[in-house]
Each structure stands twice: as structure tokens, then as C-alpha cells.
Amino acid sequence: MSYELAFEVERGDFETAGGASRKIKKTLQQLGISSKIIRKVSIAGYEGEMNLAIHSWGGTILLEVAETEIILTIQDSGPGIPDLHLAMTEGWSTAGVEARRMGFGAGMGLPNMDRNADHFEIESKVGNGTKILMKFFL
Ligand SMILES: Nc1ncnc2c1ncn2[C@@H]1O[C@H](COP(=O)(O)OP(=O)(O)OP(=O)(O)O)[C@@H](O)[C@H]1O
Numbered sequence: 001m002s003y004e005l006a007f008e009v010e011r012g013d014f015e016t017a018g019g020a021s022r023k024i025k026k027t028l029q030q031l032g033i034s035s036k037i038i039r040k041v042s043i044a045g046y047e048g049e050m051n052l053a054i055h056s057w058g059g060t061i062l063l064e065v066a067e068t069e070i071i072l073t074i075q076d077s078g079p080g081i082p083d084l085h086l087a088m089t090e091g092w093s094t095a096g097v098e099a100r101r102m103g104f105g106a107g108m109g110l111p112n113m114d115r116n117a118d119h120f121e122i123e124s125k126v127g128n129g130t131k132i133l134m135k136f137f138l
């Protein structure tokens with residue numbers, strides 16, 4: 001059995017964003033995935049969705065549920081991250097005033113994704129975009 005679901009996340013709509021992660025959570029519940037794994041996928045998916053809305057020009061989230069793992073692929077086409085090591089550092093953020101007013105900008109999203117996923121890969125190129133691949137083993 002394999003199941004796929006894709007979501008578009010638009011730039012700047014972080015006041016209403018969170019919809020994709022909510023649907024991912026619901027889908028996993030309907031598929032009977034354990035709550036422990038749903039929790040991890042939901043946290044990582046939410047952080048990824050918010051980063052698309054806040055930092056990118058918009059992007060997509062792809063959810064794949066296979067026999068032995070759940071795969072989340074989150075990608076956008078810009079602006080890209082100049083220094084991945086810095087971006088992965090807890091507390092480091094370039095979030096603007098508006099995002100901070102909404103409670104974002106703690107610089108914890110990427111470290112949180114890394115912590116919750118069993119496998120975490122990020123690649124980014126300025127001018128080209130960012131791609132994050134996360135796996136959660138069932
Ligand atoms: N998709 C992206 N495109 C461009 N830059 C990004 C993207 N995702 C993250 N970044 C950069 O990496 C930094 C760290 O991201 P991270 O999610 O860890 O923290 P944050 O979004 O700033 O704050 P928080 O997630 O705690 O609300 C961001 O401030 C931003 O500079």
C-alpha cells in the first residue's frame with residue numbers, strides 16, 4: 001500500500017497557514033498510524049509549512065505513506081538559504097517583525113524538524129530554492 005497527498009503553501013499567508021499540517025494529521029489518523037508517529041510528523045510538517053509561508057516564495061508539501069515509512073518532502077523555488085549551518089542553529093532566525101508578532105521567529109523550526117524526523121536532509125541553493133526530505137519509520 002502506498003498513499004500520496006500534495007499541498008501548495010502560498011507565500012505570506014502565515015496568519016491562516018497550518019491547513020496542510022492539519023490535513024496531514026487527519027489523513028494519518030484515518031490511515032490508522034500510531035499517535036506517537038502522527039505527533040512527530042505533525043510537528044515537522046507544521047514547522048515546514050510555516051517556513052514556506054514565512055520565508056519562501058511559496059512551495060509544496062508532499063506526503064507519502066508507504067509500507068514501512070512516511071516521507072515528507074517540502075520544497076520551494078526560492079529564495080534559498082545562504083548558510084545552512086547557521087539556519088540549523090537553534091535560536092537563529094531572519095523572521096521579520098510581522099512574523100515575530102505572530103509568535104514565529106524563535107529559530108527553532110528546522111532544529112525541531114531534525115529532532116522529530118528519523119531521517120532529515122536539507123539542501124538549498126540561493127536563487128534555486130530549498131528542499132527538505134524527512135522520513136519517519138513505521
Ligand atoms: N524555506 C525557506 N526558505 C528560505 N529561508 C528559510 C526557509 N526555511 C528556513 N529558512 C531560514 O532559516 C532560518 C531558521 O529557520 P527556523 O524554522 O529554524 O526558524 P524561524 O522560522 O526563523 O523561527 P521559528 O521556526 O522558531 O518560528 C529562518 O529564519 C530563515 O532565515
Ligand SMILES: [Mg+2]
Pocket residue numbers: 047050051105108109110
Ligand atoms: Mg520556522
